[in-house]
Amino acid sequence: MGLDLTIAERVARARSDLRIGAVAVLRGPGGAALVLAAEGVTPDRLSALRSLGTPELAITSWRAETLHAPAYDDDLARMLVPGDADCGWIRSVADPARDLDYPMKGPFQVLRGGDAALHRTAIALCKEARLLPAALVLPHADAEALARAHDLTVLDLAQHALVPFGLREVAAARVPLGVSKLGRVRVFRPADGSEEHYAVEIGSPARPGPVLARLHSACFTGDVIGSLKCDCGPQLAAALDRIATAGAGILLYLNQEGRGIGLANKMRAYALQDQGFDTVEANHRLGFEDDERDFRIGAEMLKAMGVTSVRLMTNNPAKVARMEGQGVRVVERVALKAGHTPENAHYLATKARKSGHLL
Ligand SMILES: Nc1nc2c(ncn2[C@@H]2O[C@H](COP(=O)(O)OP(=O)(O)OP(=O)(O)O)[C@@H](O)[C@H]2O)c(=O)[nH]1
Numbered sequence: 001m002g003l004d005l006t007i008a009e010r011v012a013r014a015r016s017d018l019r020i021g022a023v024a025v026l027r028g029p030g031g032a033a034l035v036l037a038a039e040g041v042t043p044d045r046l047s048a049l050r051s052l053g054t055p056e057l058a059i060t061s062w063r064a065e066t067l068h069a070p071a072y073d074d075d076l077a078r079m080l081v082p083g084d085a086d087c088g089w090i091r092s093v094a095d096p097a098r099d100l101d102y103p104m105k106g107p108f109q110v111l112r113g114g115d116a117a118l119h120r121t122a123i124a125l126c127k128e129a130r131l132l133p134a135a136l137v138l139p140h141a142d143a144e145a146l147a148r149a150h151d152l153t154v155l156d157l158a159q160h161a162l163v164p165f166g167l168r169e170v171a172a173a174r175v176p177l178g179v180s181k182l183g184r185v186r187v188f189r190p191a192d193g194s195e196e197h198y199a200v201e202i203g204s205p206a207r208p209g210p211v212l213a214r215l216h217s218a219c220f221t222g223d224v225i226g227s228l229k230c231d232c233g234p235q236l237a238a239a240l241d242r243i244a245t246a247g248a249g250i251l252l253y254l255n256q257e258g259r260g261i262g263l264a265n266k267m268r269a270y271a272l273q274d275q276g277f278d279t280v281e282a283n284h285r286l287g288f289e290d291d292e293r294d295f296r297i298g299a300e301m302l303k304a305m306g307v308t309s310v311r312l313m314t315n316n317p318a319k320v321a322r323m324e325g326q327g328v329r330v331v332e333r334v335a336l337k338a339g340h341t342p343e344n345a346h347y348l349a350t351k352a353r354k355s356g357h358l359l
């Protein structure tokens, strides 16, 4: 019926519920559970969950490795929350901020066997909500009745897996730029309620290409406030300059701050870097992969603009491979070196050594 929530709307609702600290219900073939982002737990919510059973804390295998806890489910670990643990305990398992000062001590009661599908989706939703990748999960036979009684969103695991990936252009206008009067900005909105992304088109790039293109991931610190910790700001300026000099091209500004972990998590990663961890180690200690970006977005935007082949400005061979994997031909990789400073030398060297970037 037309008034029913679509799958995309239901997933967006569950994601925002976790984001604001509310409880949602996940339902799978093996049962259902109440879930809550670890970051959003409050004493009230914790005691409400406890009145219904023993909550489990799902963390990624990266976070488990830092805590020296076994990840029996391969990509994640499910720990029982001890009866005397408070919200501070839960936050310390999820958040490495205080790992060095107050190391978490095991032994942790890690569950083995059984089904981790609900936990896996709960972590995926936390990541999509740009929260720490850790969730409280309380499997419960009456979870659906509780959802009805408390007006909670119910999401099927199958629905989460099926959410349609679709981006459509919602607005476009001429924007004269410092580098070229022939600028145009197009705004793309994803079907799944996540952030919008922008295309900056200069001149009239000939479709289907090859078009001189740059996929730039948002970096508030580098792009907006001139941080010296990375090379993003100067790369952004250099890419626009190159396109303007060539007369035509496209820069995609993708809202995948912090390689897809969001600004709050990136600042958590920076705080860990202040403790001596490098950019990759910091992501892992937080429980993330070193790169959480979804490269379908850039490819779909290019295709939506009629572009299927590019001369890609990047120093990251993985970006080239990911674009090719998504059906965009990269006829040439154009090196983009700008903004090397003493402050970002270690960061760039780490990306070269661990993530395969070309210096
Ligand atoms: N998680 C995390 N993200 C960072 C850090 N430093 C910069 N970033 C993010 O990294 C991304 C940089 O992306 P890009 O410059 O587009 O991509 P790249 O993979 O380095 O490849 P290039 O095309 O060669 O620049 C931005 O989203 C930044 O916010 C960091 O220390 N930790």
Ligand SMILES: [Zn+2]
Pocket: 219, 221, 222, 223, 230, 231, 232, 233
């Ligand atoms: Zn940056």
